Amino acid sequence: MPTKKVRKVLLCFLIPALLFYVIFWVTPVLMSFYYGVTNWKGVGDYDFVGLKNYRFLIKQGTLSNALFNTIKYTLFVVIWGNLQALTLAMILNMKIKAKGAFRTIFYIPALFSTIVIAFIWSYVYAPYDGLLSEIGRLFGSGYVSNLLGEKATSLFATAFVETWKTSGTMTIIYLAGLQNLSEEVLESARIDGCSAWQSIRYVKIPMLANTITVNVMLGLIGGFKSFDYIFALTGGGPGTSSSTLMYTIYKMAFVEMQYGKAEALAACAFVFILIISTITLGMMKRKELEA
Numbered sequence: 001m002p003t004k005k006v007r008k009v010l011l012c013f014l015i016p017a018l019l020f021y022v023i024f025w026v027t028p029v030l031m032s033f034y035y036g037v038t039n040w041k042g043v044g045d046y047d048f049v050g051l052k053n054y055r056f057l058i059k060q061g062t063l064s065n066a067l068f069n070t071i072k073y074t075l076f077v078v079i080w081g082n083l084q085a086l087t088l089a090m091i092l093n094m095k096i097k098a099k100g101a102f103r104t105i106f107y108i109p110a111l112f113s114t115i116v117i118a119f120i121w122s123y124v125y126a127p128y129d130g131l132l133s134e135i136g137r138l139f140g141s142g143y144v145s146n147l148l149g150e151k152a153t154s155l156f157a158t159a160f161v162e163t164w165k166t167s168g169t170m171t172i173i174y175l176a177g178l179q180n181l182s183e184e185v186l187e188s189a190r191i192d193g194c195s196a197w198q199s200i201r202y203v204k205i206p207m208l209a210n211t212i213t214v215n216v217m218l219g220l221i222g223g224f225k226s227f228d229y230i231f232a233l234t235g236g237g238p239g240t241s242s243s244t245l246m247y248t249i250y251k252m253a254f255v256e257m258q259y260g261k262a263e264a265l266a267a268c269a270f271v272f273i274l275i276i277s278t279i280t281l282g283m284m285k286r287k288e289l290e291a
Contacts, residue, residue, distance in 0.1 A: 029270060036264035041257055053264035062261075063268055065240050066248040070269075073159045073244055074223025081163040081170060081219050082212070088167065089174035090200065103175070107168035114165075118232035121161045122148070125233075151241035154234045158242055162222060162229050170215045177211030178204065213284040220280060224273045245269040 036053055040046035057063040092103055109117065124131040127146035136144045147157040181204060189203045205212075227246035230236060236243035236251060243251070249269065253262035 032263045032266045032270065034263075035260055036267045038260045038263075040260045040263070042253070042259045046260065049260070053261045054268070056261060057265055057268070062248060062252075063265065066243055066245045066265070067268075067272065069155055069240075069242060070224065070226065070244045070246075073155055073226050074220060076156055076159040077163055077166075077223040077226075078216055078219035080160070081166055081222075082215050084163065085167050085170035085215065086174050086208075088171045089178055092171070092175055093178045103172075106171055109165045110168035112165070114228040114232060117161060117165050118229060121164075122233060125157060148234050149238060151238050154238060155242040158229050158233050159223075159226075161233065162226065166218070166222060170218065173215055173218075174208070174211055177208045181207050209284075209287055213281075213287075216284060217277075217281065220277060224269075224276075245272075 035046075037048055037050055038046040039049050039053075088106055092099060092106070096102070112120075125147050127133060127149070128143050130144070132147075133143035145153075147153045185207070186199065186203060189199050194203065225246055226244045227250060230242055230244055230247045231250070234242045236247050240248075245265070246269070249262050249266050252258045252265065
């Protein structure tokens with residue numbers, strides 16, 4: 001047990017961090033719930049309207065649309081992002097030539113800013129003179145449709161860009177996990193006659209449970225806070241087909257100047273993200289214990 005003097009010293013270090021946390025995190029969250037029951041426009045006076053903002057969000061379909069788009073976006077980022085990162089990590093963990101160079105190349109996208117990546121992919125997705133259309137013409141299939149301009153594809157096309165940027169970071173995390181696996185266990189699996197696929201499915205993946213949890217949570221965070229690529233590539237369109245929770249909050253607050261409704265939506269987003277994150281983390285922790 002630390003002495004009384006040590007506890008005082010620790011308390012002196014904790015108080016500034018705690019104050020910072022309360023002022024810049026807890027207080028804004030509480031204010032979000034408060035302003036969510038007002039008709040505040042961002043400046044000036046306001047009146048309490050009760051649950052009117054929440055009823056508006058539900059009746060107009062704003063909440064359901066933003067929530068559904070966020071769920072689809074997050075599922076794509078988590079599932080596809082982890083699949084491609086794990087596959088790349090498995091390949092880069094093999095004994096191949098120029099392995100270091102390939103690791104560097106795959107990590108390069110993580111070094112670019114959002115604006116740079118959005119500019120690159122807006123050219124790739126361009127319907128007539130973009131990279132995908134040029135490849136399509138090369139193989140005789142003609143130009144590719146505007147993936148960012150169609151309701152059915154705009155959200156997933158944007159989510160793919162995010163997974164492309166984050167793949168380097170997630171791959172490095174998986175690669176670190178693979179390199180820490182026990183060679184004795186892997187050798188025992190080979191001696192017992194496990195094929196390469198069986199070794200991956202029944203030995204490596206269960207032993208990577210902690211690493212998978214980290215990357216799944218990173219994917220959830222990236223999906224739930226999806227704003228920058230939506231803003232830069234689609235502007236939430238066509239219509240509201242790619243409007244996620246964060247983008248809809250921004251648009252209602254800073255474009256439409258409906259701060260009260262935006263705060264109500266932010267409060268709903270906070271509760272939703274808290275519930276999903278808690279459930280997901282609990283499930284992943286149980287999987288780690290089972291593994």
